[in-house]
Amino acid sequence: xxxxxxxxxxxxxxxxxxxxxxxxxxxxxxxxxxxxxxxxxxxxxxxxxxxxxxxxxxxxxxxxxxxxxxxxxxxxxxxxxxxxxxxxxxxxxxxxxxxxxxxxxxxxxxxxxxxxxxxxxxxxxxxxxxxxxxxxxxxxxxxxxxxxxxxxxxxxxxxxxxxxxxxxxxxxxxxxxxxxxxxxxxxxxxxxxxxxxxxxxxxxxxxxxxxxxxxxxxxxxxxxxxxxxxxxxxxxxxxxxxxxxxxxxxxxxx
Amino acid sequence: xxxxxxxxxxxxxxxxxxxxxxxxxxxxxxxxxxxxxxxxxxxxxxxxxxxxxxxxxxxxxxxxxxxxxxxxxxxxxxxxxxxxxxxxxxxxxxxxxxxxxxxxxxxxxxxxxxxxxxxxxxxxxxxxxxxxxxxxxxxxxxxxxxxxxxxxxxxxxxxxxxxxxxxxxxxxxxxxxxxxxxxxxxxxxxxxxxxxxxxxxxxxxxxxxxxxxxxxxxxxxxxxxxxxxxxxxxxxxxxxxxxxxxxxxxxxxxxxxxxxxxxxxxxxxxxxxxxxxxxxxxxxxxxxxxxxxxxxxxxxxxxxxxxxxxxxxxxxxxxxxxxxxxxxxxxx
Numbered sequence: 001x002x003x004x005x006x007x008x009x010x011x012x013x014x015x016x017x018x019x020x021x022x023x024x025x026x027x028x029x030x031x032x033x034x035x036x037x038x039x040x041x042x043x044x045x046x047x048x049x050x051x052x053x054x055x056x057x058x059x060x061x062x063x064x065x066x067x068x069x070x071x072x073x074x075x076x077x078x079x080x081x082x083x084x085x086x087x088x089x090x091x092x093x094x095x096x097x098x099x100x101x102x103x104x105x106x107x108x109x110x111x112x113x114x115x116x117x118x119x120x121x122x123x124x125x126x127x128x129x130x131x132x133x134x135x136x137x138x139x140x141x142x143x144x145x146x147x148x149x150x151x152x153x154x155x156x157x158x159x160x161x162x163x164x165x166x167x168x169x170x171x172x173x174x175x176x177x178x179x180x181x182x183x184x185x186x187x188x189x190x191x192x193x194x195x196x197x198x199x200x201x202x203x204x205x206x207x208x209x210x211x212x213x214x215x216x217x218x219x220x221x222x223x224x225x226x227x228x229x230x231x232x233x234x235x236x237x238x239x240x241x242x243x244x245x246x247x248x249x250x251x252x253x254x
Numbered sequence: 255x256x257x258x259x260x261x262x263x264x265x266x267x268x269x270x271x272x273x274x275x276x277x278x279x280x281x282x283x284x285x286x287x288x289x290x291x292x293x294x295x296x297x298x299x300x301x302x303x304x305x306x307x308x309x310x311x312x313x314x315x316x317x318x319x320x321x322x323x324x325x326x327x328x329x330x331x332x333x334x335x336x337x338x339x340x341x342x343x344x345x346x347x348x349x350x351x352x353x354x355x356x357x358x359x360x361x362x363x364x365x366x367x368x369x370x371x372x373x374x375x376x377x378x379x380x381x382x383x384x385x386x387x388x389x390x391x392x393x394x395x396x397x398x399x400x401x402x403x404x405x406x407x408x409x410x411x412x413x414x415x416x417x418x419x420x421x422x423x424x425x426x427x428x429x430x431x432x433x434x435x436x437x438x439x440x441x442x443x444x445x446x447x448x449x450x451x452x453x454x455x456x457x458x459x460x461x462x463x464x465x466x467x468x469x470x471x472x473x474x475x476x477x478x479x480x481x482x483x484x485x486x487x488x489x490x491x492x493x494x495x496x497x498x499x500x501x502x503x504x505x506x507x508x509x510x511x512x513x514x515x516x517x518x519x520x521x522x523x524x525x526x527x528x529x530x531x532x533x534x535x536x537x538x539x540x541x542x543x544x545x546x547x548x549x550x551x552x553x554x555x556x557x558x559x560x561x562x563x564x565x566x567x568x569x570x571x572x573x574x575x576x577x578x579x580x581x582x583x584x585x586x
Binding site: 070074088089104107122141 | 437440441444445446447448451452455456458459460461462463464465466467473477519562570573574577578580581584
């Protein structure tokens, strides 16, 4: 569904990504792992249009999306979460989730100002869907709280709710369990599994190996901007290159 | 649900509509109780300011930008109507509309390059525009009348009924102000409005949600300029006289202060801010000479302690307190 071909990104002369190519199959969970500084977040930013790759092409559902601005890519059906939460602290939890359906809320400012009956109905529908999403993530009671007072784990879940509420075709998750305790991590893991069952395609950047090995169908390993391995979790776990990237050279420590 | 809860729920569900209706009714009967032309004149001025501030608050509070040049659009509207009606002899209503469209076009031409800037740079760019417009009004004697101003602007009229006294003008300007209020309330309660709120919160996140941030900023800027222009036309027709003094950078600053008092992104707050700053000199005549000091002081104090603006800031503090308490209760 998402195809990356020879993506390179250089900041000035400094290469952050070099010739990264892989494929994200539809309806599966693809995990992107790698040591710190491997270029995972840069890659996510290149896919979602926050950064433009220096070279290479990204295609999504048969359509070239390289060089498109981020808002256009969002409209193609790619949603994302951010590593350092980007909620809107002043809006309520419900409104935060509603912003996840901006694409469906209409674009015409004049129509919005007139608020014709069809728009009211649509608003009501969107609100219901947002409440459903909050219910899925067990946040119903906090719907009217300002987002900034939520605990960190709740904020993470609000961001997940916001990313999924618009029924995107592909969700890019940048470290969804970073900073969560074991209990919260397993709760998010359950959510991700449920999303997979519901037919969503996920691209997951994550450091938590247990989570990745448990829920990923396919794992892509980056190291220093290069893609060093792809395969099922088991294949990747046994790949000597991966072990080297994570643990250092075997013979050096032996 | 019992009857009482039903009523409360109905009130809650329709709170915006009910509040607008209540305000409209109050304003409808206001002239019956208040026949002092001076006081009516003040409330008319509040309405004119409110129209500008509503637009500006969308731009500041919802698009998250800053403009220190809205008095320029206000002035262009006023001078546009004056020149159109008197010098060119055009009918007032179409002139008003045409001028608003022209000003929107000007705002578009300024906005497309200027809105690539942000923060202080955008503030300086808009301030610069204001100074240019002000200087033109001051210097281009043959067209604008120069420093002595432009007089003899006819009042607006429907057929033979002219809006030429305070009472009739009250109904005219407040109609405009209420329509603006309603349009703004509708906008912020829509998907487009949420996109704008997202833009004010975090541009990268807004982009990722599908908001075309650059376009949205320009659109809101143009909208707010058109509203300022309409208010300017009303101002010109109300007083029959305009002079460059009313459209300098201090007027722009006052408008920003009104936004700040009302609170960023608060539509109702805009109304309050416009009222508060317009009435402030009435409450303290002593300070007349030091008006700018007082306004500046208010601005600094509010931004230091409640960066989201006075009313919004206070309300938010309360909301957070309540939510925190509930969070504590839930945990216990």
